[in-house]
Amino acid sequence: MSGDDPMGLEIACDHNDIKSVFKPVSQLPAILALVVLLTATAAVAQTLLPPGGAILTPPPPPAPPPPSMAIPVVPRLDAMPTQPNVPARRSFGDRITDCLADGAAAGLDSGNRAAYSRACANR
Numbered sequence: 001m002s003g004d005d006p007m008g009l010e011i012a013c014d015h016n017d018i019k020s021v022f023k024p025v026s027q028l029p030a031i032l033a034l035v036v037l038l039t040a041t042a043a044v045a046q047t048l049l050p051p052g053g054a055i056l057t058p059p060p061p062p063a064p065p066p067p068s069m070a071i072p073v074v075p076r077l078d079a080m081p082t083q084p085n086v087p088a089r090r091s092f093g094d095r096i097t098d099c100l101a102d103g104a105a106a107g108l109d110s111g112n113r114a115a116y117s118r119a120c121a122n123r
Contacts, residue, residue, distance in 0.1 A: 095121040 075081075099120035103113035 092121060 096117055099117035100113060102120065103116040106116075108116055
């Protein structure tokens with residue numbers, strides 16, 4: 001056994017000397033503590049983010065547009081109300097005439113044509 005080993009881990013050459021076999025085992029807790037410390041340090045370094053953030057982090061979405069500040073139109077009390085422009089409906093006689101012509105073109109007899117024209121004109 002030589003004392004040249006700086007770590008104190010001696011390789012047992014003599015199989016009859018039991019103390020030399022257990023000498024490396026006595027330093028096992030210190031070696032395990034060192035391995036756990038290095039592993040924990042690497043794990044903590046992976047979870048910490050630099051001030052600028054990670055490289056693969058997408059940019060934040062753009063801000064929503066500001067709310068509209070349009071002032072609603074207030075109706076005047078002295079103004080006449082406006083009527084929406086609704087197209088004028090054709091007269092009942094004009095609608096009956098068109099419906100009778102449609103029924104005749106479809107080949108309806110007079111009884112069916114009268115019933116069809118009434119239903120058609122009232123739509």
